[in-house]
Amino acid sequence: MTILDSALQCARNNQEAHLEELQRFLAIPSISTLTAHKPDVEHAARWLADQLKSMDIDNVEVMPTGGHPIVYGEWLRAEGKPVVLVYGHYDVQPADPLDEWETPPFEPTVRGDELYARGVADMKGQIFALLKAVGALHQQGPLPVNLKFLIEGEEEVGSPHLGEFIDAHREKLDCDAVLNCDAGILTPEQPSITYALRGLAYFELEVRGPSKDLHSGLFGGVVHNPAQALCELLAGMHDDQGRVTLPGFYDKVRDLGDEERAVLAQDPTTDQDWLQNTGAPALWGEAGYTATERVGARPTLDVNGLISGFTGEGSKTVLPAKALAKISMRLVADQNSADVHQQLLAYLRKNAPKTITWEVRELVHGDGAIMNRNAPAIRVAAEALEAVFGAAPVFKREGGSIPVVALLQQKLGVDTVMLGFSLPTSGIHGPNEKLHLPCFFRGIETYIRFLTGIAHHKP
């Protein structure tokens, strides 16, 4: 038996134990955006460090940052072999709306072929699968490839300290390729590889009118209702073609050429699939592009949250003093988030009436990235997927944002291969997030094949 075959066999023999251990990892509510969960985030970091140590990874450290810590570790004993930097994150999104979960978000539960828990698909399930792949290889002898681990705890808040961490540890992180496990495939039958990601610029917009909440009868009709004014400003941010109206928003957007449109057209996801995966009554978006193009290759603007006035049970006749929106833009190459911040301010300066005051607070920003589809690591990943899933992967651009990909490209000059196993139906960031267990187990095998495959390439 080759090392590959025996490692695959080993992974298959341990599926039940892996599922149990993953549930313990998922039970840690490592929500990075809520300060009350800081101890849980640290707990998750230590849990990962212990995993690495148990596989004889060297120099394992839980390294402090200005925010949540980074878990580092390395295996550099495969002489003459490439160095792969494994990237992942152990933090998760908040779990609300809590009352829409069928089982509690931090009590992982199997129903049918699915494992339900906050963070199971984004991305504790996948970083755990990668660790189990390394573990299966480790049981066969020395690892066949050099590895570095960079597992952060602030991805869900936009990786605010990752850039300075990479700057401070440039040599330590030096590598030939990055394996980023924070990714997905199209369906359990149709694997895919993401070669581009959107950037993110996330803001809070607060509109203020009267100095305090007023009685809507005694003052209604005298002052500009801040909730109404906020709605007017937000409504004006799209035109009737679904285009974003911030001045200059599309100026730097890289056009989709015919060749790339043809590649993206191989994605078998139809409008009917998009409709089914969202459950919306109809699709919507920028005119002139397919749904798949819009979500991967076009910038967008979404309202992520709205709050103003009285929102409890029953009625309260209040004219609110203020109204707040969380809004975010998804950016594509070659936009950058600092420009978009200025475009938002310019829009508000031009359109906000003098009857209210407003303030913008930037919460998160990160640039998008696009990779060479023919790089060796991407080809090895494609072969691994085809061997495990029995189908060649399609190439796609993803709508989500993973700031580290752009950071590593800009700071280390290294391209990333995105290889992960969530599905469009996994419900990440929403209630009842789930991971398809057959994909999870195939994921471990794919990682084993990737790590043995990349070892055959020259550094």
Add this chain to the structure above:
Amino acid sequence: MTILDSALQCARNNQEAHLEELQRFLAIPSISTLTAHKPDVEHAARWLADQLKSMDIDNVEVMPTGGHPIVYGEWLRAEGKPVVLVYGHYDVQPADPLDEWETPPFEPTVRGDELYARGVADMKGQIFALLKAVGALHQQGPLPVNLKFLIEGEEEVGSPHLGEFIDAHREKLDCDAVLNCDAGILTPEQPSITYALRGLAYFELEVRGPSKDLHSGLFGGVVHNPAQALCELLAGMHDDQGRVTLPGFYDKVRDLGDEERAVLAQDPTTDQDWLQNTGAPALWGEAGYTATERVGARPTLDVNGLISGFTGEGSKTVLPAKALAKISMRLVADQNSADVHQQLLAYLRKNAPKTITWEVRELVHGDGAIMNRNAPAIRVAAEALEAVFGAAPVFKREGGSIPVVALLQQKLGVDTVMLGFSLPTSGIHGPNEKLHLPCFFRGIETYIRFLTGIAHHKP
């Protein structure tokens, strides 16, 4: 000494005791819209009934309704004298936003000339002042005028059971005039009498898009964001002249004639006063009308609440499944709330896109009212105000809604005199609601003068 003079003297001698007793009444959190406070609402009703009994009022009852109870009592031993029905309410608005109160809303606190507490100006302070006026007269001998008390616990939720209560007890409530204490004056120096009130139609509008919350990166640009769609619908409800765009909204609105505009122009409240009382950066509203006209004599539409998606600390990249607004219209003679409900539905049928679904729930409705400024009870009230405050009252139309005024006009055929002592600066329905104590004490004296004055009129 006349009865009047000795009653006034008695009220003056007891100011300290009255203030203490009022604070006990205010400490009961009788929030009618929150089911958790049902026992508190009942407590407040029993407290009032005990007050009436202590003044030898006859047939005092806490009468059940389909919702919160009504406190009834009567004094019908002043033979040949008019019967005055005293209306008030003992329920209060919710106290949120709690963190904006300088002292807790149900721990009444005196600072300078002001008493701070939820409900102190709307309207526990005023119904209490009326009771103390009756108490001062009661201490001089039999009351000089016939009284009936109708004190409800559902005014702040739109008096949903008051209509059927009046229908069921038409004879019991028969009277010559209604004294409604749920009113205010312009300033401590300038008393006023309100002769018209606006109606109210209050709705919840829910917009739904995807069947669950989605990741705004993976799905942004594919479906119509429900928070954005809600903003678009709300933004479209006003045109650029500040007019409400619901189809037919102004069709039945009674025009303001030149004579009435002249009466309203006697109100000394300037735009500068409106600006100062609201703290807004500028005034706003329907073109062609003064601020005082807009708030009293023109219908308006306000957003009372907005909620969607993630509204906690930090960022969450969610594309929300739904968005909710609380909106309400203030109505003037001769609009009615059922028409306005249909106009809202017609607007949504015409303007809501097929990319979302929507639902409207009616929460509260009540018609407006307008009274004859020259009725005897209104003239007696004007004389009482002038005697106590040293200035003749101005006549005004009020923007708030007191459904009982229209109900009693429609069902009993009796006009109401509005006589109360809150101020535009009292902050009713908002945080740090307060009552100006000199106005409170003058209020007791004004009620004493009104009750002795009305006794001289023929029934």
